Amino acid sequence: MRSIGDDGLPRPRADQIPDMRFRALLGAEAWNSLPQAVRARFAKRLLPGGSVSYAGQVMTCRMRPLGWLLAQACRLIGSPLPLGRDGGMAAVVTVTEDGASGGQVWTRMYARPRGFPQVIHSAKRFAGPTGLEEYLGAGFGIALTVAASETGIRFCSHHYFFCVGRLRLRLPRWIAPGVLSIDHEDMGEGAFAFTLSLRHCLLGEIIRQVGHFHDQPVRQQEDQP
Secondary structure, three states, rough: OOOOOOOOOOOOOOOEEEOOOHHHHHHHHHHOOOHHHHHHOOEEEOOOEEEEEEEEEEEEEEEEEEHHHHHHHHHHHHHOOOOOOOEEEEEEEEEEOOOOOOOOEEEEEEEOOOOOEEEEEEEEEEEOOOOOOOOOOOOOOEEEEEEEEOOEEEEEEEEEEEEOEEEEOOOOOOOOOEEEEEEEEEOOOEEEEEEEEEOOOOEEEEEEEEEEOOOOOOOOOOOOO
């Protein structure tokens, strides 16, 4: 049977190794202040090519007209923002370890009332001036800051950039779409909330999406040697 630690949480599987990357970004004091379940999720580093998935649903998605137009325009770089306002739709988030870059590939799939689900790909890399960057597509990316709260972790945009080969151009604030924040908040009993918010400097919040997800159940099976 899979072993359980003294904290009541399952020990890492044979294909997982302890991950100190997010702990290093936050610092030991902030990391230790996080709920144990949050630390377990963000200390779960897989071997290259390994992945873990979290299933749930989009609870609400609100967009102002500018937010909707921006989301549609971003189709040109891989649709990193939600395209519709539908709530109650199934959603799956999969995190895959990228052995080549030493980062993670995040895949988000959102069901829609009609047609194929929306699939968003992005890559998190532990690099850049803030220590964490998210690459969206077509050369665009976001430098992120990371902070701890009583219930989880907040990722917040520090600046946006565009890469052409080895050339990196930091986008000025007047071009940037606004401040993007993503909150991971523990809800207890293996569940957590994922909240995406984009705030424009003049119009306030133009996109807000809230999803609820849950950890994978522990499989009751013999560990492989």
